[in-house]
Amino acid sequence: MSDQSVLQFIEYSIIGIASGSIYVLAALGFVIIFKSSSVFNFAMGEMMMFGAYLFFMADQQLGLGWMAGLAAAFAGSAVLALAIERGLLRHLLGRPAVVLVMVTLGVGSIIRGVAALLWGPNVLQLSEILPRKPIFIGELLIPGKLAWGFVGVSLIAAGFVAYYRFSRAGLAIRATSSDQVTAEGLGINIRGVFSLTWILAGMLAAASGIIAGSVNGVTPQLGLVAFNVLAVVMLAGMTSVGGACIAGLLIGWMETLVGAYLGAAWQNFLPYLVVLLVMVVKPTGLFGENRIERI
Amino acid sequence: MASASTTLSAPASLGLRISPRVQLGLWLMLGLGLVFFPAFAGVYFVYMASLIAINIIATVGLNLTVGYAGLLSIGHSAFLGVGAYVSGLMWLHLGTPLLVNVAGGALAAFAVGLVFGIPALRIKGVYLAIATLAAQYSLYFIFQQWTSVTGGDRGLSLPRLDVFGMGETGFYYVAIAIMVALLVAARNLFHTRIGRAFIAVRERDYAAEVLGINVVRTKLLAFGLGAAFAGAAGALGAAFLRIVTPDQFTLLVSVFFLAAVVVGGRASILGSILGAVFMTLMPELLQYGLTAVGKGADLAGLIAPLREIIFGSLIIGFLLFEPRGLVGLVERAFGRTETFDSRPEG
Numbered sequence: 046m047s048d049q050s051v052l053q054f055i056e057y058s059i060i061g062i063a064s065g066s067i068y069v070l071a072a073l074g075f076v077i078i079f080k081s082s083s084v085f086n087f088a089m090g091e092m093m094m095f096g097a098y099l100f101f102m103a104d105q106q107l108g109l110g111w112m113a114g115l116a117a118a119f120a121g122s123a124v125l126a127l128a129i130e131r132g133l134l135r136h137l138l139g140r141p142a143v144v145l146v147m148v149t150l151g152v153g154s155i156i157r158g159v160a161a162l163l164w165g166p167n168v169l170q171l172s173e174i175l176p177r178k179p180i181f182i183g184e185l186l187i188p189g190k191l192a193w194g195f196v197g198v199s200l201i202a203a204g205f206v207a208y209y210r211f212s213r214a215g216l217a218i219r220a221t222s223s224d225q226v227t228a229e230g231l232g233i234n235i236r237g238v239f240s241l242t243w244i245l246a247g248m249l250a251a252a253s254g255i256i257a258g259s260v261n262g263v264t265p266q267l268g269l270v271a272f273n274v275l276a277v278v279m280l281a282g283m284t285s286v287g288g289a290c291i292a293g294l295l296i297g298w299m300e301t302l303v304g305a306y307l308g309a310a311w312q313n314f315l316p317y318l319v320v321l322l323v324m325v326v327k328p329t330g331l332f333g334e335n336r337i338e339r340i
Numbered sequence: 341m342a343s344a345s346t347t348l349s350a351p352a353s354l355g356l357r358i359s360p361r362v363q364l365g366l367w368l369m370l371g372l373g374l375v376f377f378p379a380f381a382g383v384y385f386v387y388m389a390s391l392i393a394i395n396i397i398a399t400v401g402l403n404l405t406v407g408y409a410g411l412l413s414i415g416h417s418a419f420l421g422v423g424a425y426v427s428g429l430m431w432l433h434l435g436t437p438l439l440v441n442v443a444g445g446a447l448a449a450f451a452v453g454l455v456f457g458i459p460a461l462r463i464k465g466v467y468l469a470i471a472t473l474a475a476q477y478s479l480y481f482i483f484q485q486w487t488s489v490t491g492g493d494r495g496l497s498l499p500r501l502d503v504f505g506m507g508e509t510g511f512y513y514v515a516i517a518i519m520v521a522l523l524v525a526a527r528n529l530f531h532t533r534i535g536r537a538f539i540a541v542r543e544r545d546y547a548a549e550v551l552g553i554n555v556v557r558t559k560l561l562a563f564g565l566g567a568a569f570a571g572a573a574g575a576l577g578a579a580f581l582r583i584v585t586p587d588q589f590t591l592l593v594s595v596f597f598l599a600a601v602v603v604g605g606r607a608s609i610l611g612s613i614l615g616a617v618f619m620t621l622m623p624e625l626l627q628y629g630l631t632a633v634g635k636g637a638d639l640a641g642l643i644a645p646l647r648e649i650i651f652g653s654l655i656i657g658f659l660l661f662e663p664r665g666l667v668g669l670v671e672r673a674f675g676r677t678e679t680f681d682s683r684p685e686g
Contacts, residue, residue, distance in 0.1 A: 142412065143406065144659055146412055157645075158649035165641065275473065318474075318478070320471070328459075
């Protein structure tokens, strides 16, 4: 390999890791819901997309500026998530996984339809909250939005992990995740925990959606692209918060490399190839607990 | 035989007390209605009827996997794709007749279904759902990228089919005949050991294993059979539309069939029929209703989003309020609720 191609490889790698950071937040949202209530939320991508649209609406359509946009996106996504949990999933507690999955697919379909009705099918550009100016490290050039997006994700993810590790609410979530019955017996309000995990997931989704949208724009189909997050969660092992962070970056890195060297079609396919491999080789994922039932 | 099977909730019997003679009469009338339908209905209705027949086949297949065996699949349309491509290629390169193509498509989809069912041996529930999602994207990728065989994004163009020298009407008869044959096969499957093993595995796989059912083989078979039905439907669809492209087999199409299963009624053949009819006609009715309401307004942009909203609402509404689907509603209308256990959830 010549110096030029090594340099290019490093550049692709940095871009890939930075774009993978978008997966991290959505994957964290998946993981905390799944851990606490065993609901696999197929509407996560649509929650991302909706958060990005709320940002667009408050920021540009209502002209309130990007800070109001962020506030609207976080508050609106939290309310939406709470509504899904209280309005639907609470009534379906204890029903088979088949039912829960189909309900979240239905929710995703509704959100997609509503977004398309309200904002139309075309790509909307979010206003640029991330500086555009590229960053140079020696001879390496990193697009500004990606770099600052990565910084933003790192801060949010670090804040979330700290909250999850050190706050009382985080402790309650972890207790509920490891043993619902005991947690209830110790006086933890596990229904409150379910609502809390959904609210947190909604806000993580909104953050991830806004960052993804400010790089590529927003369409009602953004949620479908976010199905790739499933691959991240599979690779991480469904229940691992730290694993979701590492797997998100890893998938983003591989995706960009594959896309750069083999073409865009391979880039879209790669996450699912990873899913298939993980399923066959190690269904618990890289960092998952060994609690998959096998028959 | 029939009464024994109702306790297992398997076949389509509505639980109504109708004497066998009346039942036979009803079936005969329905059969005659189907035979003479094209003579009275216009081209559009024959077209819709053929489409419904194809969708019924695919929905029954998915119901075998999801409803009866309890294995969630969100990659069903990919198996339709396998059937469509294989039958299309057989027709283009071998020139085989339609029935052989349909059988070939079904067999190929069966084989591919078995391959992607292998993850089902090791994993359950949502993990399996993700495996089927991976199947969906993998097969789509192959349809799109294997250009030398599948024609890539442009797909395969098939010659015009002329069954019995009757054109569209001839195809309608073939589709109806295949649909009826497959419906009878699916119904009878649940009078056999294999079909009942599906239900046993769905309800309690540990207990099924203790009873001597080979759970692994049963799950694989449930997966493969569902895919085979999809393959047959895909092959018929290819002959019907005369074009096969990757975009006919996306995730949204899989969700369409899942919606048909849920809306119609899980673990019910009649439910699959009702669900497929309802979901196929719904967009048409929506379009019709919208054009009637808002004349001249720009409606084209509304239809697709409204469809998605209605799909989602129907899935959620039925799961929350009538988990047995349209079949449950029909039974309730006839005043026979909960007389036998047909809750697919145990």
